[in-house]
Amino acid sequence: MKRINKIGHCLLAIALILLSINSVKAQQTTADSALLGRIAILEQQVADQKPGESHFMVAGLTTFGFVSSKTTFTAPGSMGQITRANSLGDADHYELSPMFLFRHGDNLLVEFEPSFDGTNIGVNWANISYFAAPGLVVHAGYFVVPFGIYSKKLAAGWIDKLAGDPAGLDLPGTDFGIGFSGGFPLGDMKWSYDVSLTNGLQLLPDGELQNAGIVDNNKGKMLSGRVSLLPFSNSSLEIGVSALHSNAGDAGSNFTSANVTMYGADINFVKTFSPFLVNIKGQYNKINVTPQTYTSPVDSSLFSYNNVTSSAFAQISVRPVGSDSFLKNFELAYRYSNYTTPAGSAWGQNFHENDFGLDYWLSWRTVLKFTYAQSRSLSTTSVTAGGTPGLTNINSLYLQFSVEF
Amino acid sequence: MKKIKTRTRGWIMIIGMIAVIALIFTSCAENEKIAAKSGAQLWAENCQRCHNTPSPSAFSHEQWKTVGLHMQTRAQLTDKERDKIIAFLQQ
Numbered sequence: 001m002k003r004i005n006k007i008g009h010c011l012l013a014i015a016l017i018l019l020s021i022n023s024v025k026a027q028q029t030t031a032d033s034a035l036l037g038r039i040a041i042l043e044q045q046v047a048d049q050k051p052g053e054s055h056f057m058v059a060g061l062t063t064f065g066f067v068s069s070k071t072t073f074t075a076p077g078s079m080g081q082i083t084r085a086n087s088l089g090d091a092d093h094y095e096l097s098p099m100f101l102f103r104h105g106d107n108l109l110v111e112f113e114p115s116f117d118g119t120n121i122g123v124n125w126a127n128i129s130y131f132a133a134p135g136l137v138v139h140a141g142y143f144v145v146p147f148g149i150y151s152k153k154l155a156a157g158w159i160d161k162l163a164g165d166p167a168g169l170d171l172p173g174t175d176f177g178i179g180f181s182g183g184f185p186l187g188d189m190k191w192s193y194d195v196s197l198t199n200g201l202q203l204l205p206d207g208e209l210q211n212a213g214i215v216d217n218n219k220g221k222m223l224s225g226r227v228s229l230l231p232f233s234n235s236s237l238e239i240g241v242s243a244l245h246s247n248a249g250d251a252g253s254n255f256t257s258a259n260v261t262m263y264g265a266d267i268n269f270v271k272t273f274s275p276f277l278v279n280i281k282g283q284y285n286k287i288n289v290t291p292q293t294y295t296s297p298v299d300s301s302l303f304s305y306n307n308v309t310s311s312a313f314a315q316i317s318v319r320p321v322g323s324d325s326f327l328k329n330f331e332l333a334y335r336y337s338n339y340t341t342p343a344g345s346a347w348g349q350n351f352h353e354n355d356f357g358l359d360y361w362l363s364w365r366t367v368l369k370f371t372y373a374q375s376r377s378l379s380t381t382s383v384t385a386g387g388t389p390g391l392t393n394i395n396s397l398y399l400q401f402s403v404e405f
Numbered sequence: 406m407k408k409i410k411t412r413t414r415g416w417i418m419i420i421g422m423i424a425v426i427a428l429i430f431t432s433c434a435e436n437e438k439i440a441a442k443s444g445a446q447l448w449a450e451n452c453q454r455c456h457n458t459p460s461p462s463a464f465s466h467e468q469w470k471t472v473g474l475h476m477q478t479r480a481q482l483t484d485k486e487r488d489k490i491i492a493f494l495q496q
Contacts, residue, residue: 103471183481185435192481364457
């Protein structure tokens with residue numbers, strides 16, 4: 001009887017073990033299928049995330065702020081007249097510019113940057129670039145004409161160390177055309193080029209030049225370019241020269257033969273002298289318009305003047321990047337700029353400006369700027385040309401915030 | 406006479422530009438020291454020529470590729486510099 005009981009217990013134990021094994025197997029099968037399901041989902045997610053040939057993104061910048069200014073105008077032989085203004089987000093110091101970048105493969109890039117300046121919506125650039133070969137980028141469309149360093153490289157609010165722009169550097173501007181650019185090593189050094197063929201500038205009836213890209217007023221085209229050399233192996237110094245030639249007169253007008261020649265030179269030096277990062281930048285532009293005869297808007301008499309304009313700026317900024325304290329976020333900046341327009345023209349002036357700035361960097365691309373600007377403009381205009389003689393002094397205080405996104 | 410002078414000046418500029426482009430095909434050698442530069446070193450040297458050095462975390466892997474092409478058109482980086490800087494920022 002005891003034996004039968006033992007056999008019974010053994011059979012029961014075997015049955016329980018078999019049942020347990022089946023149960024574990026069933027659980028394992030369930031676990032395996034769950035795992036396979038999860039892997040399939042992850043594989044799909046990875047497939048969804050694969051880069052593909054094309055990529056689209058939005059970057060851009062915004063700048064806004066406050067400016068308080070006092071303008072004193074003194075006409076010859078009279079007392080100065082003072083006007084004061086306080087402005088939030090005015091047209092000169094406000095900007096919202098989203099930049100749309102579309103990359104197709106590794107060789108094609110479309111860039112489009114509309115811009116709202118507080119009054120109007122314009123376009124900063126809309127062009128396509130083809131990376132044709134090492135050192136050769138072909139771009140076509142509407143782009144910043146290569147001339148100097150300020151307009152193309154330093155004008156963005158989150159890059160510029162001071163709130164305003166130096167006067168007289170807005171020419172030639174942005175234009176429709178085709179261009180070529182690239183950079184090459186040269187032993188220890190490096191050099192680059194950036195050339196373009198575009199529609200060109202327009203000479204207005206008073207002899208002033210209108211920015212490129214607004215009207216194509218003649219059959220002639222504008223050839224512009226900049227060549228730069230970086231003589232040190234650490235790229236700390238860049239020296240550039242620029243040149244431009246354009247037909248500028250309206251077709252069929254008295255200015256048909258008018259041509260513009262521009263020359264420029266620029267320098268860019270950035271180096272750390274521990275604990276300070278020293279940043280020096282400068283540019284000089286000279287514009288020559290071939291002699292023309294203009295008609296006075298006052299009495300319709302004919303007159304002429306030497307239509308030569310020059311503009312320049314020199315800037316230095318210092319930031320204690322090597323400091324461990326919050327001081328490393330501060331940057332001191334100073335800029336001197338000069339803008340001399342033709343004496344005897346309607347807009348003749350000798351303009352000087354000093355800008356003093358203290359910036360606080362909230363991040364590498366976010367800055368809060370305090371700038372004090374003091375300018376003096378002595379009119380060299382002609383009353384016959386429709387100008388107003390006098391001396392204008394402007395003192396301005398800016399508080400400006402800028403971010404790249 | 407002035408017209409001729411202006412035309413001559415224009416031709417000199419055109420010839421100058423062509424000479425510059427011709428240089429492209431004759432001066433593309435770099436020495437070993439330059440060739441050995443890391444992406445981090447090139448990032449530090451080139452970005453700060455115009456603006457503060459960007460944080461690698463600012464953009465995604467794919468975005469850096471696009472931003473790299475955009476910056477090459479602005480700073481006239483060489484192709485090797487662009488590729489090394491992008492690779493560093495993608496890490």
